[in-house]
Amino acid sequence: MFNSIEICAGAGGQALGLEQAGFSHASLVELDVQACHTLQLNRPHWSVTQGDLRTYQAVSLQGIELLAGGVPCPPFSRAGKQLGHEDERDLFPEAIRLVAECKPKAVMLENVRGLLDTVFDEYRTKLVNDLRKLGYVAEWRLLNASDFGVPQLRPRVIFVAIEKNAAEHFSWPVPNEKRPPTVGEALYDLMAADGWYGAQAWREFAADIAPTLVGGSKKHGGPDLGPTRAKKAWATLGVDGMGIANEPPAKDFVGMPRLTVRMAARIQGFPDTWQFYGKKTSAYRQIGNAFPPPVACAVGKQIKVALELAAKPKLKRA
Secondary structure, three states: OOEEEEEEOOOOOHHHHHHOOOOEEEEEEEEHHHHHHHHHHHHOOOOOEEOHHHOOHHHHOOOOOEEOOOOOOOOOOOOOOOOOOHHHOOOHHHHHHHHHHOOOOEEEEEEEHHHHHHHHHHHHHHHHHHHHHHHHEEEEEEEHHHHOOOEOOOEEEEEEEEHHHOOOOOOOOOOOOOOOHHHHHHHHHHHOOOOOHHHHHHHHHHOEEEOOOOOHHHHHHOOOOHHHHHHHHHHOOOOOOOEEOOOOOOOOOOOOOOHHHHHHHHHHOOOOOOOOOOOOHHHHHHHOOOOOOOHHHHHHHHHHHHHHHHOOOOOOOO
16 A cells, blocks of 8 residues: 655646546645545545644654645746745745655655746755755656646646665656647537537637646736636637636637636546535636646655565565
């Protein structure tokens, strides 16, 4: 059995992907109350702690196989001031503290592409060195969700740190040979669910993958698909990015349709069986901040393989 701790679990995108990769979650921690309800709605058996990561302790879970999570991205996002360690929302230090407390066999941390900007060169080096001092071989990689079947680009930086004896067995996942579905292919059945006459024409028009799904910020009111640039990108796919719809287009709908919460979840790679607790605005915020499960699954499988190989007894030479 491979067990894990999930920090900053959100709506469970990474947790679900790691579950699919073969990890059982011993503990999940998340600050947002609505997201915690989402986790418990979908997996009542998960042990979910609602609270600030700064007060969370992991000493009782020493030796667990994996510590994973997606710490808040605003300190590194290009959409913000990129204050890094000077931003009070920077929780990388707390993640390192928890690694020191529970001494997992592997660590997986996800964040935004902005973390690769030159201004954070020293910060990334410090993270790698901090993990090295704790006995891990750490490296990062930029992965695009579209390389793993998700119908959007969504580049994300993934840090993986593994105990030295297992690090030689780890390799990053290889992108899928098959292209991801277009937005039209991914969402056609949902757009046509209420009999919209224009659904087929829309499917043919929406013939590319989605731009990175953004939005969901508590500082910017209700749900929409992000800033002006993002809305323009969605418009090229025949999607009105000014808001989120309650229902699919009606039969005689004319114009550009809006995404529903379920459609947004598909764009993030969530299965239709995954439910989101709360009203539309809260649900979309959870989705917009999620890590696509297929990407987490792909990386998680590689970590699991490395740990399995390291655990096998080595043959003694005659």
